[in-house]
Amino acid sequence: MATFRPVLLRGILRGVREARGSRLPLIAGHKLLYSCNLRCRMCPFWRRKDQRLLSLQEEVKMMNTLADAGVLFMGFEGGEPFLRRDLPEILRESHDRFHTSLVTNGLMLKDRFMEVRRYLENLFVSLDGIGEVHDKIRGVEGAFMRTVEGIKVAKDYVETTINVTLGSENMDQAVNMVNLAKELGVSVSFQPSYDYSTAEKLSPERERLREVLLTLLKMKLSGEPIVNSKEYFESILLSWYGGRPWKCKPWLTINVDPQGRIVTPCYVLNEYSGSSLVWETDIEELWNSYDWSKFESCNACGLTCYLEPSLFDWKNLSMVRERILENAVDYLWNVLQEPIKPMIRAVSE
């Protein structure tokens, strides 16, 4: 129950501040470092040199400031987060304050997952295709097999999702990836690749992407384990192919770079270069004085971390059920099961 109480209490306080008209970030995305043990062709981050990274004490200072600013969900990413030796300590601190998730390429998952398993609510593992398709996009031979081995270890302990970035080289893999997720007993999430200025351009061909999104929407509606909301697929289809844009709300997510600087308005437009340090900033003041209005009509990316929160609506009952109620039930079920999990595993082996 470590996370449940602080998140619930701060959620109530956050609601009061919002009711008074304050705009606050709900989710934080923090890149722990840029270094990576993969060389994904569509990624700009591994091409950068890491400057001095935050110490554990600075990470904690950052988390305390974010918690005060109303953040409830904390997501760590990179680069590859497992390249940090102190990852378990960082996640433990986060887990005491936030609903905590981690994005990894999975290469080190098999070896290091047990160090972090207690501190995670959600694990997202990037996989872009089956076998050589994945290895070619990600630039390392054997990466697919190692990542799948990691998923097999992690999935029994934490809610695990395969993240697929759809680009020109893996459009025909989407259905295979849903089938792989089913085989492994995990869920899967999709997003179109975005062409960053310093990376290889791999964004998907427009008409082919439309077909794939329609297929995934159909699969979602027929109950396949796809975690994107149906509104996610519908919004991209309506905007990119029908000229009816969604309203982007990048303020719901606060991004923090590896040096602890805040990235505004979003890491796509700013390509992850932050300005002011989190703990030296009055986030509520910044969030309520920044001119977000010019980004509301921007529909340039379909990244799930921005689009899904932008679409969430308390009046949409299917979203409330899928995003809030089912997650809360799963979470409580996991908490209740925790003491008897070793016995369940022993019986099923």
Ligand code: SF4
């Ligand atoms: S695994 Fe992630 S951070 Fe590493 S190169 Fe690939 S996309 Fe970039």
Ligand code: SF4
């Ligand atoms: S749609 Fe535009 S403003 Fe919104 S997250 Fe993407 S790039 Fe940023």
